[in-house]
Amino acid sequence: MAFEILETRELAGVLRNFPPKSSYWLDLCFPRAYFSQSEKIDFDVVDQGRRLAPFVAPNVQGQPMLADKQDIRSFTPAYIKPKDPVDPRRVLLRRAGEAYGGDMTPQQRRDAIVADILVSHRDMIDRRLEWMAAEAIQRGQVTISGENYPTVTVGFGRNAANEKTLTLAARWNQTTATPLTDISNWANEMLTRSGRRLRRVTLSPTASTNFFNNEQVQKSLETRRGSLTRLEGYNVSGENVIVHGQLEGGVELVTYKDFYHDNVGGQVPFMTDGDVVLTGDVDGVRAFGAIMDDDANYQSLQIFQKMFKSDDPSGIFILSQSAPLMIPTVPDASMLIHVNG
Numbered sequence: 001m002a003f004e005i006l007e008t009r010e011l012a013g014v015l016r017n018f019p020p021k022s023s024y025w026l027d028l029c030f031p032r033a034y035f036s037q038s039e040k041i042d043f044d045v046v047d048q049g050r051r052l053a054p055f056v057a058p059n060v061q062g063q064p065m066l067a068d069k070q071d072i073r074s075f076t077p078a079y080i081k082p083k084d085p086v087d088p089r090r091v092l093l094r095r096a097g098e099a100y101g102g103d104m105t106p107q108q109r110r111d112a113i114v115a116d117i118l119v120s121h122r123d124m125i126d127r128r129l130e131w132m133a134a135e136a137i138q139r140g141q142v143t144i145s146g147e148n149y150p151t152v153t154v155g156f157g158r159n160a161a162n163e164k165t166l167t168l169a170a171r172w173n174q175t176t177a178t179p180l181t182d183i184s185n186w187a188n189e190m191l192t193r194s195g196r197r198l199r200r201v202t203l204s205p206t207a208s209t210n211f212f213n214n215e216q217v218q219k220s221l222e223t224r225r226g227s228l229t230r231l232e233g234y235n236v237s238g239e240n241v242i243v244h245g246q247l248e249g250g251v252e253l254v255t256y257k258d259f260y261h262d263n264v265g266g267q268v269p270f271m272t273d274g275d276v277v278l279t280g281d282v283d284g285v286r287a288f289g290a291i292m293d294d295d296a297n298y299q300s301l302q303i304f305q306k307m308f309k310s311d312d313p314s315g316i317f318i319l320s321q322s323a324p325l326m327i328p329t330v331p332d333a334s335m336l337i338h339v340n341g
Contacts, residue, residue, distance in 0.1 A: 023126060024241055024256060025133035025270070028200065029334070030284035030326055035300035041075045041287045041325055075154055077289045077325040078144045080128060082121045086113055086307075086316040114318065118305060121320035125303055127260050129286065132326040134270045136284070138277055138336045139163065142326070158331035159193055165338040172210035172339040179211050179339075180220060183247065186278055186335055194332035196280035200252040204273045207339050208242075208255040274340030280333035289323035296321070 036042070135142045140158025145151040164186075169176045187198035203211060211217055240258040247253055259269045271277065288300050296304040305320045328334065 023130040029137050029282040030286050032285045034285045034287045036289050039289050077323045080322045083319045084117045117318045125322050136326050136328050137334045140331050156331040163336045178216050179214050196333040198251050200279050202277040203255045204271050204275050205257050206273045207276050276337045276339050278335040282328040282333045283330045284328045287325045287327050291321050
């Protein structure tokens with residue numbers, strides 16, 4: 001059975017009918033996109049500092065100021081290339097949900113299979129982007145490895161003090177813990193290092209339970225009833241993201257528990273249970289390198305998808321390509337705390 005090879009624009013038209021899934025870390029910290037015109041991704045990072053304007057007499061020349069410190073960083077993103085065949089045998093079989101005996105033509109089933117593959121590839125790539133965003137925000141670096149890719153760690157220059165492990169008495173599952181005091185101290189640290197105020201505290205499930213069971217937090221909740229500050233401790237909706245409300249100063253408090261599947265089908269959380277992540281204005285960028293494919297004209301695209309025929313072995317394939325890197329341009333505006341040890 002012969003198959004028509006769809007052009008990239010036709011594949012993109014099919015994909016537009018399937019909106020992408022929402023993603024917590026990408027939406028929270030990476031609002032901008034950057035498309036490099038080369039295989040590498042280059043960024044200028046400027047440290048503006050907190051200098052005072054100098055005093056001079058009114059009848060003397062103005063004093064020249066040294067330029068702000070500028071750091072040029074260059075990254076080579078890892079490549080992503082999921083590929084799947086369009087199996088001609090599948091077009092002759094009834095699809096799930098199709099009437100018994102079949103009410104679709106082979107062409108309709110072929111189009112549906114193509115759509116399934118396109119959506120599957122984009123979902124996998126979107127999840128990889130989300131994983132990279134989560135790693136960059138939580139750890140200040142991304143360690144990339146693969147079966148055919150050497151292990152490489154891309155660091156973004158975050159201060160080592162932005163990741164902490166609480167001592168035994170300070171852990172949030174202890175009666176001596178003071179979570180609200182901890183968050184206030186960490187917020188001051190973040191402001192000092194990055195110049196950005198704390199905007200959100202993201203709790204893992206166990207950290208959330210310990211937070212709301214803590215005596216200091218419960219007393220604070222009791223004094224706030226009826227005030228303008230809203231903070232609700234319990235939500236049984238089963239959602240991956242639960243917004244509890246705001247702490248003093250307008251800091252959002254969220255419980256988060258999303259996960260992905262590894263290569264053997266195991267369930268892996270994007271955020272380790274027992275951790276807390278603090279975020280300010282990280283000003284993250286979703287950066288993409290050039291697609292190393294002549295059919296893509298070596299353009300920088302978020303995803304380039306194409307359909308092609310192979311003669312050995314014979315078959316029709318759909319290939320998706322991306323060269324992403326999630327870059328927090330203000331890396332010190334995030335902190336990772338292991339509150340349960």
